[in-house]
Amino acid sequence: MPPLKRKRDYARLIILLAGALPLILGTIFTVIDAHHTVRQQQVSAAKTLLSQAEKMSDSGWDMITSLRKYHYQPCNQIEDKLQLAGTLSAYFRAIGKLKDDRVACSSAYGLNPGSLKEMIMRDPPVTGRAWWSLSIAGTAGVPNRPAVIFVRQLPDGEGFWAVIDGQYLMDFMEAIGESRSYQLSMRFNDGAPISVGKVETVKNRFFDAQTYQTTSLRYPISVNIVAPGSELARAWRQVLFVFLPMAAIFSILLMILTANWLQRRISWRDEIRRAINGRQFTVHYQPVYNDQLQRCSGAEALMRWTLPNGTVIRPDIFISAAEAEGMIVPLTRHLIELIAEDVQDWEVEPGFHLAINVAAEHLQHPEFVSDMLQFVEKVKHQQFVITLELTERSLIKDGDAVARKLDALREVGIKVAIDDFGTGHCSLSYLMTFSLDYLKIDRGFINAIESLGGETPVLDAIINLSFKLRLQVLGEGVETPLQLLYLQQRGVVFIQGYYYAQPMSNSALKIWLKEKGPLPIHVEDHDASELHPS
CATH class of the missing domain: 3.20.20.450 (EAL domain)
Structure with missing residues (x-):
């Protein structure tokens, strides 16, 4: 292949690459922007979810504080009061008193319903603290629905507890994540996860699921939000439809500019060099x-x-x-x-x-x-x-x-x-x-x-x-x-x-x-008097 033709073929390739460059960069940019958009949505959802969980925790600990007035009072004297407080207070599944590791009384099950371990269906956590909360998979009375227990243990062996039904959190989580098919999970301490949303079974070919985790600054609450690949793809398509027309315009302009530059850069330089060598x-x-x-x-x-x-x-x-x-x-x-x-x-x-x-x-x-x-x-x-x-x-x-x-x-x-x-x-x-x-x-x-x-x-x-x-x-x-x-x-x-x-x-x-060089110019007749020499 002649060198000039080869360079012109290279020039065509460069022009095509120049046209593809804005589209490639635009695609990369839109993918990055889609990830950023989904991340911002996850951050916003996590903040909202943590805010609600913190409010419910505030209610739980306020309830524990209010139960302190029943300290040293026998369960048979406060049974009605516990039932009334547990019934009228939002979120709560049950409240009561502890005596060492046993549930002394409960607003839901009366006197001596069993041990704390039996009620929460697991061993109590070893925290070394008098105050602790824990998310649990269920309670003895409602074993198939998660809950959160708040416990205050006193030095004399007595204590107070309150159980908030996890359904409230689950409903709130579903409201946040349903529109975007999020899988949301929340834990109090290292307890059982309170989760909503389905795990994506069909993997997206181009986008992997994006996970975001964060914790509360006030309570030991952690949130995990998984955005499926389909959500990333949807966000990417929205950005792409906005950016694609601009990328196409830039692509055409860049191809035109590159073609003009190469036409001068390659064609003229090579043509002049060939003309010199060819004595044109x-x-x-x-x-x-x-x-x-x-x-x-x-x-x-x-x-x-x-x-x-x-x-x-x-x-x-x-x-x-x-x-x-x-x-x-x-x-x-x-x-x-x-x-x-x-x-x-x-x-x-x-x-x-x-x-x-x-x-x-x-x-x-x-x-x-x-x-x-x-x-x-x-x-x-x-x-x-x-x-x-x-x-x-x-x-x-x-x-x-x-x-x-x-x-x-x-x-x-x-x-x-x-x-x-x-x-x-x-x-x-x-x-x-x-x-x-x-x-x-x-x-x-x-x-x-x-x-x-x-x-x-x-x-x-x-x-x-x-x-x-x-x-x-x-x-x-x-x-x-x-x-x-x-x-x-x-x-x-x-x-x-x-x-x-x-x-x-x-x-x-x-x-x-030889013929005309030695001869003077014969000026045609003109009226030179009309000219005015300086």
């Missing part, structure tokens, strides 16, 4: 007219790109692409190599100007000076005056380093020109800071010359400023006799544009130089 680039040369010598005295080198199928890529497109893709330095080096090949057999007089456009990135490259010195060495037999044309933005970054490079090149005879002056962001002080030789007036100012009677104060100011700074002036983009006359009357020596000559291939230029 050529150089065209546009002659420059010297108004003092009345003949052609130089030419500007302009790179052109023609694909194998004959398609021509515009310079502004491939140069911008090369700058964006970090290929402008290799491209400029290729340009001067092509120029060095072309000019070997030119028949020009010594001092012929050869202008080369230099990109800002190449100017700031560490090997820029050596690149240009090598080029000078290759074409030294022609005795050219080599002119480097720089844009204004080339001077803005690393100004001191750029100035040193330009000074070094000027010492070996290379000239420096500012191209398209007036269209960039360069301060006028740069014209004094840097060692310059030529100033090229942008074609936009030349086009402002519209009629014989027109005036262009900005153009005139640029020309006057150049003369005061002792810079040679070149007007580019000259396309009409009127523009030529205007520049001639204002002392502009160098003229470049379609009116004089169009850019042409190397072979065409060599013929043109």
